[in-house]
Amino acid sequence: QEELRExxxxxxxxxxxxxxxxxxxxxxxxxxxxxxxxxELERLPPVLSLQELEEYRDKLKQQQAAVSKKVxxxxxxxxxxxxxxLERVTSLQTGLQLAAVICTNGRRHLNIxxxxxxxxxxxxxxxxxxxxxxxxxxxxxxxxxTLVSTVLSIVSYPKEEDxxxxxxxxxxxxxxxSTFKHYSCISELNSKLQDTLEQIEEQLDVALSKICKNFxxxxxxxxxxxxxxLGKTQTAMDQLHMHFTQAIHNTVFxxxxxxVELCAGNTDTKFQKLQYKDLCxxxxxxxxxxxxxxxxxxxxxxxxxxxxxxxxxxxxxQDEATVVSSVSDGNNVIGTEENSFDRxxxxxxxxxxxxRIWQDVQLKVKTYLLGTDLSNFxxxxxxxxxxxxxxxxxxxxxxxxxxxxVLQESIRKQSVNYFKTYHRTRLEELRMFLENETxxxxxxxxxxxxxxxxxxxxxxxxxxxxxxxxxxxxxxVSSTVTLFxxxxxxGNPFEIQADSKDDETEDVLxxxxxxxxxxxxxxxxxxxxxxxxxxxxxxxxxxxxTGDAPIKSVSRETLRSRKRSDYNLNKxxxxxxxxxxxxxxxxxxxxxxxxxxxxxxxxxVIHFMSQLFDYYLYxxxxxxxxxxx
Numbered sequence: 150q151e152e153l154r155e156x157x158x159x160x161x162x163x164x165x166x167x168x169x170x171x172x173x174x175x176x177x178x179x180x181x182x183x184x185x186x187x188x189e190l191e192r193l194p195p196v197l198s199l200q201e202l203e204e205y206r207d208k209l210k211q212q213q214a215a216v217s218k219k220v221x222x223x224x225x226x227x228x229x230x231x232x233x234x235l236e237r238v239t240s241l242q243t244g245l246q247l248a249a250v251i252c253t254n255g256r257r258h259l260n261i262x263x264x265x266x267x268x269x270x271x272x273x274x275x276x277x278x279x280x281x282x283x284x285x286x287x288x289x290x291x292x293x294x295t296l297v298s299t300v301l302s303i304v305s306y307p308k309e310e311d312x313x314x315x316x317x318x319x320x321x322x323x324x325x326x327s328t329f330k331h332y333s334c335i336s337e338l339n340s341k342l343q344d345t346l347e348q349i350e351e352q353l354d355v356a357l358s359k360i361c362k363n364f365x366x367x368x369x370x371x372x373x374x375x376x377x378x379l380g381k382t383q384t385a386m387d388q389l390h391m392h393f394t395q396a397i398h399n400t401v402f403x404x405x406x407x408x409v410e411l412c413a414g415n416t417d418t419k420f421q422k423l424q425y426k427d428l429c430x431x432x433x434x435x436x437x438x439x440x441x442x443x444x445x446x447x448x449x450x451x452x453x454x455x456x457x458x459x460x461x462x463x464x465x466x467q468d469e470a471t472v473v474s475s476v477s478d479g480n481n482v483i484g485t486e487e488n489s490f491d492r493x494x495x496x497x498x499x500x501x502x503x504x505r506i507w508q509d510v511q512l513k514v515k516t517y518l519l520g521t522d523l524s525n526f527x528x529x530x531x532x533x534x535x536x537x538x539x540x541x542x543x544x545x546x547x548x549x550x551x552x553x554x555v556l557q558e559s560i561r562k563q564s565v566n567y568f569k570t571y572h573r574t575r576l577e578e579l580r581m582f583l584e585n586e587t588x589x590x591x592x593x594x595x596x597x598x599x600x601x602x603x604x605x606x607x608x609x610x611x612x613x614x615x616x617x618x619x620x621x622x623x624x625x626v627s628s629t630v631t632l633f634x635x636x637x638x639x640g641n642p643f644e645i646q647a648d649s650k651d652d653e654t655e656d657v658l659x660x661x662x663x664x665x666x667x668x669x670x671x672x673x674x675x676x677x678x679x680x681x682x683x684x685x686x687x688x689x690x691x692x693x694x695t696g697d698a699p700i701k702s703v704s705r706e707t708l709r710s711r712k713r714s715d716y717n718l719n720k721x722x723x724x725x726x727x728x729x730x731x732x733x734x735x736x737x738x739x740x741x742x743x744x745x746x747x748x749x750x751x752x753x754v755i756h757f758m759s760q761l762f763d764y765y766l767y768x769x770x771x772x773x774x775x776x777x778x
Contacts, residue, residue, distance in 0.1 A: 169215035289329055293338070296322050300341055312353050312375035319346045320378065350379070357389055361396035362447075364454035369461055382491045386498045393455060393506055398425070400447045401513045405429060408440040425513070429520030437521055438530055444517060445541055445643040448510050449636075452548055455506055456633045459499050466492050503549035511555040514541065518559045524570040528739055531567055535560065535746040540642055547631045557749060564747050572757045575736055576764065582729045583768045591726040604738025607745060733765045 176183065189209075194201075299322055323342050329335045356372050376385035402425050409420050409431045420428060432440055469488065518538070523531055538560050542553040599605050632642050740758040744751040 166215045166218060169212055170219060173212050173216070289332070292325065293329060293332065293334065296325060296338060300338065300345055312349065312356065312371050313378060315349050316346070316375050316378045319349065349375075354388060357385065358392040358396070360389070360458065361393050361454055362400070362450055364457040366457070366461060369458065373465075383494050383498075386495050389458070390498065390502050390505070393451065393502070394509060396451050397448065397506065397509045397513060400451060401425065401444055401517070402428070404444050404447050405432065405440060405517065408432060408436045408443075412436050426516050426520070429517045432517075432521055434521070434526065437523075437526075438533055441517065441534060441537055442643055444514070445537055446641050448514070448541075449544065449641055449643060452506065452510065452544065453633060453636070455502070456548065457637065459503075460637075462492075462495055462499060466496070504551065507545050507549045507551050507553075508555075510541075511545070511551075511553060514538070515555050515559040518556075518563060522566075523563050524567050526567065528571065531571075532739070532742060532746070535564070535743070537643060539746050544632055544642065547633060560747070561749050564743075564750055565753070568743070568750065568754065568757070572760075575761070579729070579733070579736075579761065579764060582732055583765075586727060586729045588727055588772070591728055591731055593724065593726055597724055597726075599734055599738065602735060602738055604735050604742060607742050729765070729768075733761060736761055 176188065177185065299318055319342060323339070323346075326335050326339050326342065330339075353372060353375050356368065360369050360372070373382075373385070376382055405425065405428050406420055409428055412433045412435075413420070413431075420431065423431075469492070518534075523534065526534070538556060542556050545551045545553045545556070600608060636642055737758060740754050740761070744754045744758075747754065
């Protein structure tokens, strides 16, 4: 009460109050945590004075009263604003309470709507969306399942030689797999597809190698279609030439190895480790000709396959050019140019491969020819060898226009070596014939001709166009038909050689000098009677100029034997031959046959043939023409 009293007693001068307030220390306005009591106690002097303390207390009271008065004035001044703000707060509180009620009601109605309508409808929409997603996923899974089963089924296509179908399926599967690459399982499927495609390419390469020995147009068409789908036409052609080279090597090696093992008569595998050149030296004389024939047959099959391959590409290029010219537009210009480039590449590659393949064939046959010494062969066997090589050179000329210099040189070496030994032996045989010749008439048929002899058969066949094709050599075939055209659909030109070797010589000898027993009997019956014989023929000698007989006469028996001899020579009209003469004729035929086959040494052969005739003619002169008297 005292303080309030004092407060009311304080002057109300605003300026004085303001000065009092300003005299308050700043520390009192620092913060709320300021401890005023502690602060004032610490300010007390060491020596306390009651009067000073009371004065200081009065000062503090004045300051407090001024501050209180100021606060009261401010409160009274802000009272209307306070009341107004309080009303606003009250009004806001009422509005918030109303809003709370509205929100509560709204939430209640929303819960009712959610449970009754929205949740069900949105659930249906969500389920529908999920259903659509699952349907799409199911389609994708079915497609992936189809892809997997397709990849598994692709393996069976190459077994059925449907390489284009297998590759087409692989490429389509890869394209489809790229659409579903966001699935993790597709990456594994892609790698499996790539492995499958590589396996098909390997099988395709094996299928391509089969073309080299047995060309099949349907098989080769499928292989080429498959390589075209892969975009590897040029690679296929490079591989094909490698396979042909390998086929030539493998073919000749297997043929020679088969004969070597057959002649060796054991299952020793040491021959398989030998080189082809060393293997050829193990061929025996008995198996040399069959092995050569089989060797040429096998090589013919390889060359025929290459010829038919070229023929296939020529026909295919013509058909493709026709299609392109009939259906040509601007959109296919780039594709047409690429196909044209591939065709030109294949054509040049095939043309270049002709000489390469023929060179390989020549070298393999040359190695075989020079691997055995042929000087001790029989004449017919050696002629057969020459005929086979001659036919092979004809094949080479038709194959690539080659003159076969390698084969000519190798066969020339063997021929010169053989012919020197052969000619020396034949001269020795002729000497023995001449020493033992009785110079009696050799009975032959009246229709005898040297073309009937086996040694002259080659002349008759080359002149006669009516010889059957199975017996007719290449020289008798029309020049417009090549061996490849003749045997394109079957057969082998080297099978003819074996057939012609088995031809038998026609029987040219007559029975007892007559063509039949009846002729012989009738001839002697006719000579038993002299009634039909003209008188001048009964003479021992009749002058051809005057027809007069000599004074000297002979016996009847002498006349009859002379008449029978005249009959043998004139009635039958057979040529006058001896065994030696027939032998010389046969040798001449053999030499001529060798000249026909071996034109490079024909001059040497005709020189040796003239020696035979000179030897024979000199012997006849020595026995009958020289006047020893």
